[in-house]
Amino acid sequence: MKSKDNNKKPAADIKISRRNFLKGVGVAALGAGLAASVPLTISELRPKRGNSIDDFYEISPDIRRFDLRNNVRSRASWDQEYAARVREAQALSAEVVAARTRLELAFMTATGVVMGAYGNPLQNWPQDHNGGILSWRPYRMRFFPPDDMPIWEGSPEEASKLVKRFAIDIGASDVGIGPVDPRFVYTHERNGMPIEFSDSAKIPEVVRRANGESAEVIPTNMKYAISVLSLMPYEMVMCSPDPVGASVSQLGYSRGNYSVAMIAEFIRALGYNAIPMGPESTAMRVPLAIAAGLGEGGRNGLLISHKLGPGVRIACVFTDLPLQLDHVVDFGVRKFCDTCGLCAEHCPVGAVSHEPMTWEGPNISAQSGIKRWYINAEKCHLFNSSQSSTCLNCIRSCSYFKPQGFWTHDPFGITVAPVFGGRLMSTLDEWMGYGKKLSQEDYWNKPV
Numbered sequence: 001m002k003s004k005d006n007n008k009k010p011a012a013d014i015k016i017s018r019r020n021f022l023k024g025v026g027v028a029a030l031g032a033g034l035a036a037s038v039p040l041t042i043s044e045l046r047p048k049r050g051n052s053i054d055d056f057y058e059i060s061p062d063i064r065r066f067d068l069r070n071n072v073r074s075r076a077s078w079d080q081e082y083a084a085r086v087r088e089a090q091a092l093s094a095e096v097v098a099a100r101t102r103l104e105l106a107f108m109t110a111t112g113v114v115m116g117a118y119g120n121p122l123q124n125w126p127q128d129h130n131g132g133i134l135s136w137r138p139y140r141m142r143f144f145p146p147d148d149m150p151i152w153e154g155s156p157e158e159a160s161k162l163v164k165r166f167a168i169d170i171g172a173s174d175v176g177i178g179p180v181d182p183r184f185v186y187t188h189e190r191n192g193m194p195i196e197f198s199d200s201a202k203i204p205e206v207v208r209r210a211n212g213e214s215a216e217v218i219p220t221n222m223k224y225a226i227s228v229l230s231l232m233p234y235e236m237v238m239c240s241p242d243p244v245g246a247s248v249s250q251l252g253y254s255r256g257n258y259s260v261a262m263i264a265e266f267i268r269a270l271g272y273n274a275i276p277m278g279p280e281s282t283a284m285r286v287p288l289a290i291a292a293g294l295g296e297g298g299r300n301g302l303l304i305s306h307k308l309g310p311g312v313r314i315a316c317v318f319t320d321l322p323l324q325l326d327h328v329v330d331f332g333v334r335k336f337c338d339t340c341g342l343c344a345e346h347c348p349v350g351a352v353s354h355e356p357m358t359w360e361g362p363n364i365s366a367q368s369g370i371k372r373w374y375i376n377a378e379k380c381h382l383f384n385s386s387q388s389s390t391c392l393n394c395i396r397s398c399s400y401f402k403p404q405g406f407w408t409h410d411p412f413g414i415t416v417a418p419v420f421g422g423r424l425m426s427t428l429d430e431w432m433g434y435g436k437k438l439s440q441e442d443y444w445n446k447p448v
């Protein structure tokens with residue numbers, strides 16, 4: 001199907017006109033009429049709670065851990081055929097890049113400072129994922145407690161409360177706790193070093209074997225995965241795929257790296273081990289965040305946060321500090337996605353599936369073995385390479401992506417969305433003008 005979005009189209013204004021508002025009211029009234037005929041009970045409107053990701057998701061017993069070398073951003077280093085396709089796409093970006101203004105470049109470079117300077121593998125900086133402030137070892141800044149001081153002790157409930165309080169107060173938008181599920185931990189990091197679990201290891205570290213090979217070893221008692229969400233500013237996402245929109249992803253990762261670096265050091269200073277991880281390092285963040293009770297997986301392949309919608313970036317910390325696990329939630333996203341499909345319609349390159357869920361991804365850059373919607377990561381990556389930026393159309397167009405504070409996600413996700421259903425709600429959204437691209441000019445003219 002042809003995408004509804006085109007990079008070259010004039011930007012539409014996000015403001016909701018009176019006409020569109022009245023249209024929306026009309027559709028809402030129609031929807032309310034239809035909804036009234038659907039016998040939903042209050043208990044059906046509440047999110048369902050489970051103890052494990054397997055309670056709500058069909059996962060094959062034969063699922064295999066994913067090798068990060070198969071990720072689209074790592075493949076060019078060993079897959080010559082794919083590297084040639086990336087080079088071809090990058091060549092197309094020359095015109096786009098040459099047309100960028102100084103203001104756009106300033107915005108794009110500044111939002112990536114924290115992400116790039118501190119251990120982000122996407123940027124190929126010297127500090128890889130286990131480095132810089134995302135090192136697996138303590139940073140030991142001033143005030144780090146002396147080694148002979150007794151470790152902090154408390155119940156898992158108390159520890160969870162402390163960690164969540166700390167996470168929110170240093171700037172995390174939301175935080176949840178799930179298990180370290182080895183199915184979602186990479187087999188290898190992007191440069192090919194194996195990531196292994198060990199019952200005997202006491203600390204997470206890189207070990208050197210007698211044969212000269214190295215491995216990153218995670219003690220098996222590091223059973224808890226803290227997932228941290230960083231909300232991306234609404235208006236920035238609405239500019240996708242223009243430079244302001246493209247920069248918001250870096251901003252989300254910068255905030256995530258900042259948060260998990262501090263959470264990890266907080267835990268180490270309490271006397272325990274912690275592994276902080278940003279994008280594409282150590283483990284797959286979407287299933288970990290789902291298992292931590294933060295939301296559901298949508299058709300767009302992303303986490304749809306229960307509280308914040310899809311406009312978030314995820315970072316994680318593994319730890320051996322005993323914590324209380326959060327419940328996994330099902331608040332009807334996948335049912336809604338069944339009939340919505342706005343993200344698939346707005347993807348410029350058909351990377352989001354219009355079809356029902358499947359068990360297998362379209363290529364080696366996906367972890368098959370979970371029944372879900374798979375993104376074609378090759379198409380997405382090649383498009384982004386051709387633009388030298390990061391498209392977020394599948395977030396911008398999503399029915400669960402709304403301005404914070406106006407139509408918050410709890411009422412939308414729990415009550416409105418399931419009642420109206422995906423098709424009707426997405427039609428209403430389009431009529432109301434949601435999801436339409438914001439021009440950069442309008443972005444800069446927004447009152448501060």
Ligand code: SF4
Nearest residue numbers: 347351380391393394
């Ligand atoms: S980010 Fe990728 S999958 Fe999402 S709309 Fe853009 S190209 Fe498509």
Ligand code: SF4
Nearest residue numbers: 298337340341343398
């Ligand atoms: S746009 Fe619609 S189909 Fe796509 S993730 Fe959002 S709710 Fe689901």
